[in-house]
Amino acid sequence: MTAIKHAFVTGAAGFVGSNLVDRLLADGVTVTGWDNFSTGQDRFLDGARANPRFRLLRGDTLDLPALAAAMRGADFVFHLAANADIKDGWSHPRRDLEQNTIATSNVLEAMRTAGVGRIAFSSTGSVYGEALVTPDAPTPEDAAFPVQTSLYGASKAAGEGLIAAYAEGAQLTEAYIFRFVSILGERYTHGHVFDFYRQLLEHPDRLAVLGDGTQRKSYLYVQDCIDAMLHVARRGTARDARHRTQVYNLGTPEYVEVNQSIGFICAALGLSPRLEYSGGNRGWVGDNPFIFLDTRKIRATGWQPRLTIEQGIIRTLRWLEANRWVYTARREAR
């Protein structure tokens, strides 16, 4: 076990970030949270703020000197800040480059300056593109060299590459790259459950669906995601490995069709809306109609998810029902 005593969390006011902050504080860790509040939600940190071991800094990851100064004293960086708006990449083609690639370079340079050697990075299954994935089989970490299909995936793959170069170049001691499926759960404010529930609040009789609903995706409950990251980070699996960079897919060993998910949601709400499909077998340009990650590597470390996809979707829905304020707060917090 390798203790984490003082964690630095970028994107601390986001969906995964704020849940991670709460967990670290509950575990006795000192936490410095960093967020530019472009999409973070101040209310997500209400609990953390009451804890004397928590310090929140409002800052932008593109501001390298401030970032490096803020990081001093930390012994582990969780780099979760990102642009997660995968759908609209072409309406702002520089955003992924800036917020996911250049920002990650800044985090790494700040770590060099501040002398922090360990990092965990929230990457994505989107880095696999779709080009070379075997149909219907889960994608392993060592899948074939991908052809990127979205700016988001390309920008996250670039962030991974930078982290690996720093680690293999002995500028870091341990690097953990987690390729997430879609994460959902408490404080989820971005994705299909969020969108569907908003629609059904506005018009319970109909539901617009991107694509034809046959897209198959995998989802992971946010607490399971955080469990996995902390499990691996504390075991220090990169410390004694041939490579200081360890990559783990994070997901459940199952997937669902969008249409199945609609079934879960409508049953839970007691609704039977008319489904209005936009058509085509993908939701948007660059959408991958099949995301299903091989998670044997992370499960071999002893972690496993506690919730199924269906349970995760229902829990997300219940949280949204109890927190409708997120629909009127600034949108697309992560």
Next chain:
Amino acid sequence: MTAIKHAFVTGAAGFVGSNLVDRLLADGVTVTGWDNFSTGQDRFLDGARANPRFRLLRGDTLDLPALAAAMRGADFVFHLAANADIKDGWSHPRRDLEQNTIATSNVLEAMRTAGVGRIAFSSTGSVYGEALVTPDAPTPEDAAFPVQTSLYGASKAAGEGLIAAYAEGAQLTEAYIFRFVSILGERYTHGHVFDFYRQLLEHPDRLAVLGDGTQRKSYLYVQDCIDAMLHVARRGTARDARHRTQVYNLGTPEYVEVNQSIGFICAALGLSPRLEYSGGNRGWVGDNPFIFLDTRKIRATGWQPRLTIEQGIIRTLRWLEANRWVYTARREAR
């Protein structure tokens, strides 16, 4: 065959770039050359400047508006401008990001603005890292998802990812990514033959060698490299493929040990220097001690190299002997 009528060449005053410009002009193509002359050599374009179909623009790829304006009217972009100084990545960790990743993003945005749909990109076998490459076997284009080992490789892989995202997102019509082994030949001003010959000019009795000389590398003669790029680009292999992005390894079907190359060079010069090894099985942090690319895909299109590695090394040496001015000109032109 898809004609190239007006080519835009970034890095036009560099090693590969200036040779490509000459070839395109000889083929009747109109050429706009773009270079910031940070490492380009004005003299490499002496021949081109005499041709009325050639226009040279001094500009920086980081200046997006100027780049987009310069690109108007072109129908094919050869994006060769890059930082190629792989060894010294850690002394200027932002240079690869800026000159290889951000610059490539700018080239793609400029192409969108200027309405240019076809691109060829000089990538590198360094994108394969070394993590997952099978020992002694040549690395195919669909090798396992690599762990990056250098900032240079990471920055080029990121450039590839951006190009693929643009192409798969229908922002480009055809994208050709060429993963080069080390290129050598006329106007070569960067690499081991350059370094060894400079040393032997200064002190013919001894030669300092990075690593232990057992590093195995593959090399390709610059005219063979240019033949390959033009062969594929003119066939338009990406036009009718499942993916608009086509990736080709470029190299010879052989490799040599650094020690063998030293043998070729010393024999050609009639010298027997004392060899002073720095030790270790790699030349620098992040050096890949084995680079050997599987080139079956490009050879299946009908291209094959005309020179062996030994012939390429000797031709390079003869050019350096006849052009010692490059050692006093600004260093590290590419």
